[in-house]
Amino acid sequence: MITNLEQGRRGLKANRVDPVRVVIGVDDIHPESSADGVDCGGDLEHGALGLLSRFMERYSRVRFTLFVTPDWRRTGGEHVLQWVSQNKSFRLDLPEYDDFRSLLRRLHSKGAELGLHGLTHLGNDPIKPDREFQGLAFSECLQRINDAIKIIRDSNLPTPTSFVPPAWGTSDGLFSSLASQGMKFVSASYDSIHDEPLSNYKGLRGVSNLVPQEYQGVLNIPRNMNFQTHFFVRRGYEIRLNWSMERIRRIVDAGGIISFAAHIENEYSIFLGNGITRQNMSKFEKILELLEKNYGQVEYRTFSELGEVWLKEREHPQLWTASS
Numbered sequence: 001m002i003t004n005l006e007q008g009r010r011g012l013k014a015n016r017v018d019p020v021r022v023v024i025g026v027d028d029i030h031p032e033s034s035a036d037g038v039d040c041g042g043d044l045e046h047g048a049l050g051l052l053s054r055f056m057e058r059y060s061r062v063r064f065t066l067f068v069t070p071d072w073r074r075t076g077g078e079h080v081l082q083w084v085s086q087n088k089s090f091r092l093d094l095p096e097y098d099d100f101r102s103l104l105r106r107l108h109s110k111g112a113e114l115g116l117h118g119l120t121h122l123g124n125d126p127i128k129p130d131r132e133f134q135g136l137a138f139s140e141c142l143q144r145i146n147d148a149i150k151i152i153r154d155s156n157l158p159t160p161t162s163f164v165p166p167a168w169g170t171s172d173g174l175f176s177s178l179a180s181q182g183m184k185f186v187s188a189s190y191d192s193i194h195d196e197p198l199s200n201y202k203g204l205r206g207v208s209n210l211v212p213q214e215y216q217g218v219l220n221i222p223r224n225m226n227f228q229t230h231f232f233v234r235r236g237y238e239i240r241l242n243w244s245m246e247r248i249r250r251i252v253d254a255g256g257i258i259s260f261a262a263h264i265e266n267e268y269s270i271f272l273g274n275g276i277t278r279q280n281m282s283k284f285e286k287i288l289e290l291l292e293k294n295y296g297q298v299e300y301r302t303f304s305e306l307g308e309v310w311l312k313e314r315e316h317p318q319l320w321t322a323s324s
């Protein structure tokens with residue numbers, strides 16, 4: 001069943017192995033608080049964003065990309081507390097979210113990138129309504145992207161250049177509309193389970209799961225690692241840590257970037273497990289320690305920084321070493 005990522009190194013010429021590059025994307029950020037149902041950033045310094053903020057103070061070299069949903073809508077009433085705020089608007093530019101916007105600005109000034117994660121996170125797909133852009137035509141995608149960018153600007157936050165499609169739901173219209181609005185980078189493929197050079201799990205399939213790849217006018221930056229510590233059982237911690245380090249070794253050997261997928265919340269209507277929690281952050285700290293011990297030079301980038309570097313290096317192929 002398992003082939004190896006080394007094939008990917010040859011096949012994809014992902015042979016630039018030094019330094020090891022790390023990106024971390026945190027999805028679903030919006031002003032919902034635990035009083036509303038789930039802390040998706042709304043608990044400010046007392047909640048998940050506070051954990052991130054303090055982590056960034058301790059490790060100023062580490063870069064996070066925070067993918068924000070500017071007009072989050074509920075996907076249903078599955079969660080026990082969702083009834084509390086089903087009719088509440090989480091639009092980022094509302095006056096009551098002033099503290100939330102200030103915190104995002106502070107995180108940005110500490111080096112975090114603010115990316116975009118849809119407009120509402122809610123689309124028309126009857127089976128998976130959280131796939132906002134699944135199957136949408138160009139004009140509908142464009143409208144949503146423009147509305148999202150307008151809310152971000154009205155919130156006095158920097159205009160995003162990277163994008164993650166909600167619940168990995170995509171359409172051709174999505175990529176062309178992003179490209180037309182100057183959005184250069186997407187992270188539209190996620191495969192943290194297969195040991196294959198090409199993505200074959202969520203979002204885009206058949207694109208590189210190791211390195212950025214141009215796709216319909218934008219650069220796709222794959223996500224190939226899950227930020228999760230454990231699944232249900234605490235004693236799984238060491239097992240998952242070892243499993244993560246082993247996967248990292250294989251990806252690095254194959255010349256890939258290390259690209260983590262995380263959510264701001266650990267649980268919403270379903271158990272996500274890769275949220276910004278104390279336990280996940282402490283595992284991540286351990287991973288950083290081991291990464292730097294094993295590989296020495298580790299380069300932490302935001303998605304747009306990595307994308308820019310990647311595009312620049314592609315123009316200068318002499319920077320690339322020959323494949324062995």
Ligand SMILES: [Zn+2]
Binds near residue numbers: 117121166
């Ligand atoms: Zn999401």
